[in-house]
Each structure stands twice: as structure tokens, then as C-alpha cells.
Amino acid sequence: MSVLHKEDGSDRKIVLVGCPNVGKSVVFNSLTGAYTTVSNYPGTSVEVSRGHCQIAGERYQVLDTPGMYSLLPITEEERVGRRILFEEDPFVVLHVVDARNLERMLPMTIQLIEAGLPVMLLINIIDEAERIGMHIDIALLDEKLGIPVVGAAIGRKRGLGELRQAIASYQPRPATFAYAADLEKDIQRIAGLMRGRYRLAARSLALLLMQRDEELQELMRAGEGENAAAVAETVNAVVFERRVDLHLRISLERKRICKGLLAGVISQRAGGGPAFAERLSALTMNPWTGIPLLLAVLYFGLYKFVGGFGAGTVVDLLEGAIFEENLNPWAIAWFERHVPWYWLRELVVGEYGLFTLGVRYAVAIVLPIVGTFFIAFAMIEDSGYFPRLAMLVDRVFKRLGLNGRAVIPMVLGFGCDTMATVVTRTLETVRERILATLLLALVIPCSAQMGVILALLSGVPGALAVWVVTLTGIFLLVGLLAARIVPGERPMFYMEIPPMRLPQPRNVLVKTLTRMQWYFLEIFPLFMIASVLLWAGKLSGALDWLVGALQPVMGLLGLPHETAAAFIFGFFRRDFGAAGLYDLQTNGLLDPVQLTVAAVTLTLFVPCVAQFLIMKKERGWRVALIIFALVTTLAFGAGWALNRLLLVTGMPG
Amino acid sequence: MRVSAKAEEILEALWIATEEEGMPAADLAVLGVEADDQGLVELLGLSYVDLEGGLVSLRQEGRDEARMTVRRHRLAERLMMDILDIQGAPGDDRACEFEHLLHHGVDTKICTLLNHPTTCPHGKPIPPGECCDRARLDGRVGVVALTELKPGDPGEIAYLAAGDVRKMQKLMSMGVLPGTSVLLLRTYPTYIFKVGQSEFAVDEELAGEIFVRRGQE
Numbered sequence: 126m127s128v129l130h131k132e133d134g135s136d137r138k139i140v141l142v143g144c145p146n147v148g149k150s151v152v153f154n155s156l157t158g159a160y161t162t163v164s165n166y167p168g169t170s171v172e173v174s175r176g177h178c179q180i181a182g183e184r185y186q187v188l189d190t191p192g193m194y195s196l197l198p199i200t201e202e203e204r205v206g207r208r209i210l211f212e213e214d215p216f217v218v219l220h221v222v223d224a225r226n227l228e229r230m231l232p233m234t235i236q237l238i239e240a241g242l243p244v245m246l247l248i249n250i251i252d253e254a255e256r257i258g259m260h261i262d263i264a265l266l267d268e269k270l271g272i273p274v275v276g277a278a279i280g281r282k283r284g285l286g287e288l289r290q291a292i293a294s295y296q297p298r299p300a301t302f303a304y305a306a307d308l309e310k311d312i313q314r315i316a317g318l319m320r321g322r323y324r325l326a327a328r329s330l331a332l333l334l335m336q337r338d339e340e341l342q343e344l345m346r347a348g349e350g351e352n353a354a355a356v357a358e359t360v361n362a363v364v365f366e367r368r369v370d371l372h373l374r375i376s377l378e379r380k381r382i383c384k385g386l387l388a389g390v391i392s393q394r395a396g397g398g399p400a401f402a403e404r405l406s407a408l409t410m411n412p413w414t415g416i417p418l419l420l421a422v423l424y425f426g427l428y429k430f431v432g433g434f435g436a437g438t439v440v441d442l443l444e445g446a447i448f449e450e451n452l453n454p455w456a457i458a459w460f461e462r463h464v465p466w467y468w469l470r471e472l473v474v475g476e477y478g479l480f481t482l483g484v485r486y487a488v489a490i491v492l493p494i495v496g497t498f499f500i501a502f503a504m505i506e507d508s509g510y511f512p513r514l515a516m517l518v519d520r521v522f523k524r525l526g527l528n529g530r531a532v533i534p535m536v537l538g539f540g541c542d543t544m545a546t547v548v549t550r551t552l553e554t555v556r557e558r559i560l561a562t563l564l565l566a567l568v569i570p571c572s573a574q575m576g577v578i579l580a581l582l583s584g585v586p587g588a589l590a591v592w593v594v595t596l597t598g599i600f601l602l603v604g605l606l607a608a609r610i611v612p613g614e615r616p617m618f619y620m621e622i623p624p625m626r627l628p629q630p631r632n633v634l635v636k637t638l639t640r641m642q643w644y645f646l647e648i649f650p651l652f653m654i655a656s657v658l659l660w661a662g663k664l665s666g667a668l669d670w671l672v673g674a675l676q677p678v679m680g681l682l683g684l685p686h687e688t689a690a691a692f693i694f695g696f697f698r699r700d701f702g703a704a705g706l707y708d709l710q711t712n713g714l715l716d717p718v719q720l721t722v723a724a725v726t727l728t729l730f731v732p733c734v735a736q737f738l739i740m741k742k743e744r745g746w747r748v749a750l751i752i753f754a755l756v757t758t759l760a761f762g763a764g765w766a767l768n769r770l771l772l773v774t775g776m777p778g
Numbered sequence: 779m780r781v782s783a784k785a786e787e788i789l790e791a792l793w794i795a796t797e798e799e800g801m802p803a804a805d806l807a808v809l810g811v812e813a814d815d816q817g818l819v820e821l822l823g824l825s826y827v828d829l830e831g832g833l834v835s836l837r838q839e840g841r842d843e844a845r846m847t848v849r850r851h852r853l854a855e856r857l858m859m860d861i862l863d864i865q866g867a868p869g870d871d872r873a874c875e876f877e878h879l880l881h882h883g884v885d886t887k888i889c890t891l892l893n894h895p896t897t898c899p900h901g902k903p904i905p906p907g908e909c910c911d912r913a914r915l916d917g918r919v920g921v922v923a924l925t926e927l928k929p930g931d932p933g934e935i936a937y938l939a940a941g942d943v944r945k946m947q948k949l950m951s952m953g954v955l956p957g958t959s960v961l962l963l964r965t966y967p968t969y970i971f972k973v974g975q976s977e978f979a980v981d982e983e984l985a986g987e988i989f990v991r992r993g994q995e
């Protein structure tokens with residue numbers, strides 16, 4: 126077999142599977158080294174990382190699958206994970222488990238072996254298990270399971286050599302595990318009837334059919350042809366006979382098998398007291414200490430690191446010192462000298478030029494802000510803080526028709542709303558996705574925009590507070606109303622709370638680079654398009670017309686006419702708009718009330734063109750257009766009301 | 779010694795009128811019977827009740843029987859409405875028929891199954907039986923939803939009652955299975971419990987669908 130593989134030029138494949146939070150990506154990174162490609166699995170929206178490694182002279186391709194709890198898929202991610210297992214023809218399926226939860230995770234190993242996959246078990250994070258006094262007899266488990274078992278703490282570089290060696294010398298060893306006699310009889314009743322050839326073992330297929338796996342029903346129908354009706358009939362009969370407790374029965378049987386396998390394998394001594402991580406974990410989940418901690422994370426992570434360092438120090442260096450002082454004057458001078466055509470000079474180095482505006486914005490302003498945000502986000506993500514944040518806000522989010530899980534796209538929205546809109550896919554129901562998309566489009570300012578707005582409002586005492594209060598109020602109000610109006614089932618919240626860990630610098634780096642790469646590939650072209658559109662608009666006069674058309678609206682909000690241009694730009698990049706306001710403020714054209722109203726309206730106003738396109742792609746034209754119209758109305762409505770309110774109360778300033 | 783269904787109906791109505799509504803005796807019209815009613819004659823023969831001038835009163839000898847009759851009726855109501863989900867008038871009717879079958883320890887079994895309820899679906903008290911007293915003395919609480927535990931309480935998962943099959947599967951694949959020990963860590967803002975070495979967060983709704991046998995420390 127392996128010779129055939131080499132002849133057609135494909136490498137042997139190592140597929141990593143396992144629950145979330147078992148250190149799969151750390152294993153992946155340790156095996157593959159620096160170069161990784163992350164792409165959507167063909168025909169799906171789920172991302173899969175691929176990399177390569179060399180073990181004992183043999184080249185392997187390594188695939189990291191999304192987190193998976195069982196072979197019976199519930200989420201889109203699990204479905205894709207299973208497809209990978211059966212479509213990629215793996216040389217070895219490496220099941221990664223957390224040593225501390227071996228008993229809970231072993232049933233999945235049983236399922237993988239049962240399916241006839243070439244399984245190898247990696248018991249990871251074994252150092253933590255030892256710390257709590259757990260000892261695992263790896264050799265005994267290896268013998269009992271009948272597949273290679275490796276114990277490791279890959280994050281601590283322990284066991285990596287053994288793992289590589291075990292992969293190099295891997296030989297598939299078939300094994301079966303017997304369920305209770307009555308269950309076995311039913312499995313045989315179905316498996317015995319099947320005539321088709323499948324990539325997964327008949328036994329496993331029979332079990333999954335009994336559990337009403339729709340995807341596999343299709344597969345069975347295709348594989349069996351005329352025989353399909355007979356198989357389906359038997360499956361239905363078994364399902365009916367076992368209607369009371371089939372799923373439970375199968376789970377309990379697996380648990381029983383695992384208990385037997387682990388007898389004598391795990392020995393528990395008294396371990397150390399609660400570690401610092403556990404005490405910290407408890408603090409993050411108690412609202413009294415958790416909310417101050419959250420504020421601290423926001424202050425240091427977002428405000429200081431992203432707002433201060435990224436949007437301040439790095440932007441000043443790149444934009445001020447490099448672009449404004451050196452690159453731009455040089456490029457403009459070069460074009461003045463060598464390019465006789467006005468329109469081309471305008472296109473490249475003009476007011477809205479590809480280089481002077483597009484590249485400068487993308488590289489010097491947005492990239493450092495988004496980059497620092499992604500670093501902070503990856504660190505928070507890897508520390509295991511998000512599930513804790515999710516449980517903390519679940520009650521509030523329920524009122525908004527969402528569940529705690531939605532906090533992850535919401536926080537990501539502070540980095541880039543466009544990317545966050547893509548991430549709303551991880552929410553379970555269509556209703557939650559629509560609500561989250563709406564809130565992202567309306568209230569969450571992206572990091573680029575927020576950087577400029579913070580700078581803008583910092584000069585006016587009270588303006589920032591009004592901005593925060595207004596946005597929070599609108600977030601809650603719109604969320605409450607939308608949750609009542611948008612139809613659909615109520616969300617449920619359940620989440621595993623992984624142990625808190627210190628983020629690994631390498632992992633944070635890889636994640637940040639991958640996200641920045643995505644960001645650049647998706648967003649950079651849009652910057653260019655925006656520059657060209659603005660340039661065409663300026664030359665043709667369409668921009669002036671549009672600005673003219675928007676001017677009466679600005680009047681209603683009590684804003685000077687010049688702000689209309691900022692709003693038009695705002696659609697091309699949210700931060701263009703904010704930057705436009707910044708120019709107006711530096712020229713002294715805005716008083717404190719106008720500044721606050723303009724900042725609030727602009728934050729609420731229609732998302733940038735990139736986010737709109739992603740909304741259309743993810744939610745379809747109808748929903749995207751409804752959200753667009755709603756957001757525009759709300760933005761100007763809120764701006765108008767705020768202006769009135771501020772004029773009456775005399776706040777701020 | 780068993781009394782007839784008809785006699786049980788009279789005892790029941792009499793208990794409600796005298797014990798719960800505080801009247802010394804009940805008019806024949808209130809009980810809905812004639813003086814020559816078979817059931818009434820039976821009760822008079824047993825010296826469970828007295829009949830004087832159209833007023834029926836409960837004698838000491840009949841108190842136990844009357845109390846248990848009311849208990850059976852209200853347990854039957856709970857069974858119909860909570861477990862069999864037959865609501866409203868049909869539920870009341872079925873309960874009326876069903877109560878007469880709850881003899882020979884069947885009432886005790888149902889009472890235990892329902893975890894010794896204290897009130898009927900209409901809010902009236904269910905007179906406690908021996909089983910309830912014994913459970914109280916032993917401090918047994920039976921199977922309760924996870925929401926009934928306090929932070930720090932251990933327990934063992936008895937069964938999952940999630941209405942949605944997918945949610946059940948998710949819980950089971952995460953290792954939340956009957957027979958597993960759990961330790962409740964927090965109840966606010968969401969329920970956090972520990973299974974093995976892992977912690978899970980679930981909302982109140984889902985926590986209410988995980989039933990546990992309270993553990994002993």
C-alpha cells in the first residue's frame with residue numbers, strides 16, 4: 126500500500142482527532158514546524174490546518190481536525206471532522222486525549238477503532254495528571270487496547286520523540302470490543318444484512334445507523350442499492366424496539382468497556398492542592414471577582430496593548446515616520462516628475478490614491494492595530510479564558526436571544542467585524558447567527574475604528590463616557606427587541622470549561638500570523654477597490670453628488686456639512702470615516718456635542734463594505750439588506766436623538 | 779379491609795369539607811348522595827361516619843381511611859399531570875378513576891416515584907404516608923434536578939431528561955452519563971459542575987434536565 130502511495134506522489138497522512146482543549150494544535154505545531162496552511166475544507170465553512178513533517182526519512186502530511194466529541198456528529202465541525210477521517214485515507218489517526226480525563230475520552234477511541242480506522246492513542250498533558258497524583262500504566266493500556274499508546278506532555282516537549290518513533294513504526298492492529306449480548310445481536314442483525322463496501326467497518330456503520338445518522342443513511346442507500354430497503358427496515362425495527370434508551374444504552378456500554386480497559390491502568394494517589402491556575406479559574410467564574418478581572422483584561426489587553434501600543438506607538442512609527450515623512454513624499458515626487466497624466470497621478474498618489482491612501486491605510490494604520498489585537502485575542506483564547514467569559518455573560522446574552530458562546534465572535538468583533546461575522550458560524554442556530562450578525566454590524570466598533578475614535582474623543586471630557594453609555598444602551602435595547610422579533614428556538618448553553626493554561630508563545634504566534642494572513646488576503650483587495658471607487662467618484666463628481674445628498678441628513682443631526690464625506694468614506698472602511706472626523710476635529714470644525722454625536726452615529730452606521738459583502742455571503746441577500754437598512758435607520762435615528770438630548774442637557778463639555 | 783369506590787368518594791368529599799374547610803359535618807347535598815346511598819350505608823356499617831338529621835360527620839375510626847383516600851386521589855392527580863401529561867378536566871377524570879387502583883403499596887411506589895410530593899396540582903396538601911415519614915427520617919431526598927443542589931454538593935447522575943435528542947447526545951458524548959459522579963461547583967451566573975477532572979458550564983434550563991441522586995459526604 127505505502128509503495129502505491131508514493132508512486133502517485135501523495136504523502137502518508139497523519140490525522141489528529143480529539144475533543145477541544147486537549148492540546149491538539151500544540152501537537153500539530155510540534156509535529157509540523159513553522160509552515161502551516163489553514164483553509165476551508167472543500168465544500169464546507171470549517172477550517173482545517175495542514176502541514177508536513179519528516180519522520181525517519183518518510184514525508185507525512187499532518188491534518189488537524191476541528192474538535193470532536195463523538196463519531197456521531199452534532200455540529201458542522203464534527204461532521205467535517207468525520208468526513209476527513211473517511212475521505213483522506215489516513216495512514217494513522219492520532220487520537221489526542223487529556224490524561225486527566227482519560228476515562229471520559231476513551232469511548233471516542235473505542236468508536237474510532239470500531240470504525241476500522243488505523244488508530245493510535247496519544248495521552249497528552251500527562252504532567253498535569255501526575256501533579257494531581259494520577260499514574261497511568263501506558264504499557265498495560267497499549268496491551269489491553271491493542272493499539273499503540275503514547276504518553277506525553279507535548280506542550281513541555283515531553284514524549285515527542287516517542288510519538289515520532291511510534292508513527293514511523295506504525296502497523297495497524299485490528300481490535301474489537303464486545304458490547305452486551307443483546308446489543309451485539311442487533312448490531313449483527315444490521316451489519317449482517319449489508320452487502321456494500323464502505324470505508325468504515327460494517328459494525329460501526331450499523332451502530333451509527335441505529336443512532337439515526339442521516340448522512341450515513343444516504344451512504345448506506347448508495348452502497349446497498351436494492352438491498353437498502355431491507356437494511357433500512359431492520360434498522361427501523363431495532364430503533365423501535367430500543368426506542369426507550371438506545372443512545373443511553375450505547376453510551377453506557379462504551380463506558381463499561383472503558384472502565385474494564387482502565388482497570389489497573391489508572392492509579393490515583395493524593396495529589397497536590399489546588400494549583401494557582403485552579404484558584405484563578407474559580408476567581409474568573411465568580412461574578413464579584415470575574416467582572417473586575419474582565420475589566421482588567423479589557424483595559425490591559427484592549428485599551429493599553431491594542432489602543433495604546435498598536436494604535437499609538439506602532440501606527441505613529443509606521444504612518445508618521447515611514448509613510449508620511451518618507452514613502453509618500455518620495456512617491457508623490459516621483460509621479461510628479463515621471464507621469465504626465467493627471468488621472469493616473471490621482472489614482473496612485475492622489476488624495477484617495479492606491480498608494481497614498483490604500484496601501485498606507487492597510488499597512489500603516491490597520492495592520493498594526495489588527496495585528497496587536499490578534500495577538501491579544503490569541504493569548505486570551507489559549508489561556509482558556511473565553512469559556513469562562515461565556516459563562517459569566519450567558520444570562521445577559523440570553524436576554525438578547527443569544528447564549529454565552531456568542532461572546533467569542535463579539536469580542537473578535539472588536540478586532541475585525543468582518544472576521545467576527547464569519548465566526549458567527551460557530552453559533553448553533555440560524556437565529557443566533559442573525560442576531561449576532563446584526564449586533565456586530567450595529568454596535569461593535571472594530572479595532573481600527575476604535576483606535577481613531579478613542580483618539581478623537583480623548584480630548585473632550587465626558588464624550589467618551591457618553592459614547593460608551595450610548596453604545597451599551599443601544600446594544601442592550603436592540604438586542605432585547607431583536608430577540609423578541611426574530612423567530613426561532615431559544616438558545617441553550619453548554620460548554621466545557623477547560624483548565625486555565627499559560628499561552629504558548631509559538632501557538633500564539635502561529636494563530637496571529639494565520640489570522641493576519643487571512644485578514645490581508647481578504648481585506649487588502651477591498652482597500653484597493655475602495656481607493657479606486659473614491660478616486661472614480663472624485664473625478665466623475667459622483668462623490669460630490671453623494672456628499673451633497675447626505676448633507677441635509679447631517680443638518681438634522683446638527684453636524685456640519687463636511688461630515689457627510691466622512692460618512693461616505695465610512696462605508697468603504699469604518700476607520701476611513703473615523704479618520705475623516707479626526708481631520709475635521711483637528712481643523713476645529715466640530716464642537717464637543719457634534720463630535721460626540723458624529724462618533725456615535727459613525728460607530729453605529731453601516732459596516733464597511735467588506736463586512737457587508739461577508740454578511741451577504743454568510744446570511745444571504747435578504748437578511749443582509751434588512752440588516753443594512755435597519756442599521757442605517759438606527760444609526761441616524763440614534764444620532765438625531767442623542768443630538769437633541771445633549772443640546773437639552775448641555776452635556777458634554 | 780377495603781371500602782368500595784363509591785364509599786371512597788364519600789370519604790374524600792367528607793375529609794375535604796370537615797378537615798380542610800373546617801365544617802363540623804357535611805350536608806348530604808354537599809356530598810352529593812341520598813341517605814340510602816350504598817356507599818354511605820357501607821361507611822355507617824363500618825362506623826366510619828355518623829348520620830344525624832341529614833348531616834354526615836367523620837368518626838375517629840374513619841379518619842385514617844379518609845386521609846389515605848384523599849392522599850391516593852391527589853397522588854393520582856400528580857401522576858396524571860406530571861408524568862402522563864394529561865392536563866385539565868381529562869386529567870381530573872382519569873385521576874378519579876385511577877385513585878381507586880392505588881392500593882396494596884401501589885400508592886407508596888407512586889409516592890416514591892414522584893419523590894414524595896406534598897401538594898396536588900391544584901395546590902391542595904397531600905397527606906403524608908408512611909413512606910414520606912420514613913424518607914424524612916432517613917434524610918433521603920431521592921432523585922432531584924441538578925438545580926436543587928448547592929455549590930459543593932456531590933451527587934451521581936441518575937438520568938438525563940433533555941427534551942432535545944441532540945442536546946442529550948452532546949451531554950452524553952461529553953461524558954455526562956448516568957452513573958457518573960458529579961460535583962456542583964457554582965450555581966450563579968450559570969451552573970458549573972465537575973465530572974471526573976473536567977468542568978462544564980450549563981444554563982439553568984439544561985441543569986434542570988440533569989437529574990442526580992444526591993451523594994453522601
